[in-house]
Structure formats: structure tokens, C-alpha cells
Amino acid sequence: MDFDNNNLSQNKMLNEFDIFKDFLQQKNLRWTPQRKMILEIFLSFDGHVDIESLHQKIQEQDPSLGIATLYRTLKILVDCELVEAHSFHDGKKSYERKFRVQHHDHLICTQCEKTIEFEHALIEKYQIEICEEYGFTLKSHKMELMGVCENCRKE
Secondary structure (H helix, E strand, O other): OOOOOOOOOOOOOOOOOHHHHHHHHHHHOOOOOOHHHHHHHHHHHOOEEEEHHHHHHHHHHOOOOOHHHHEEEEEEEHHOOEEEEEEEEOOOEEEOOOOOOOOOOEEEEOOOOOEEEEOHHHHHHHHHHHHHHHHOOOOOOEEEEEEOOOOHHOO
């Protein structure tokens, strides 16, 4: 199911739980207390969330919930476009909220793994111009600039 976040964000009635429930129903999957809890806890984080931090917080509420259930639920959340998965330089995945979040790109420190989110109007403008020049319809994009942050450079 392909949700258009721009159209959905216009509708104040929809929230992540409604979208997730609808997606599960369309895929003949169940809305379970575990899936609800995983989404609730995920939404309590700001920015990027690694699987270990998410699992630790989930274990505090329900020690019986296994990591496999967490991975399966995150995959479903990615499939329904509520969550975006990132694999940065070290290959470790992190996840971030996608619904009702303004587009941004990333600066990633290859030493300390710090991630800085940014947006720049000229980058967005040039992407549109390039797509128009080549007759390309842009659906989405992801920019990750790798380097060394200011703190690591000082060390």
C-alpha cells in the first residue's frame, strides 16, 4: 500500500495508529497489543532510533517481547511507510519516523556516528531542475554525506 504522506498530513484525523491498523487489515495481519506497544514506544523517541535502544525500552515494559517480533514489526512499519530505515557507514540500521516529518538529509560522522539532519533550499531546487532536465519524475530521495564532525576533528 502506497501512502502519500503529503496528502495524509493534510488530514488531521489520521494518525500513525490508524494508518498502521489499516495497513495490517489490508495485508490480513492482526493488530496486536505487541504491535501497538512497539509503535507507541517507537514514537516516543526523537530522531533516529537504533534497534538496541528500542528493544531495551520495550523490554522495560514487556520482557517477554522478543527481538524477532520487534524486527518483524519494524519491517511492517517500513512497508507501510510510517518508518524509514537507514543503513549508515557502519552497516548498522537506524529507524526514524516518516509520517508528518519534513524531508531532510543527513551529515554522518564516520568516527563517532553522530548524525546531523539538515535541509537546504538550493539542494532541493537543483534536484527538481535536474529531474526536469532529464524528464524524470522524482518520487523521493535520500542524501547522506559522510565525513568527520567538528568534535572529532578537534580530537
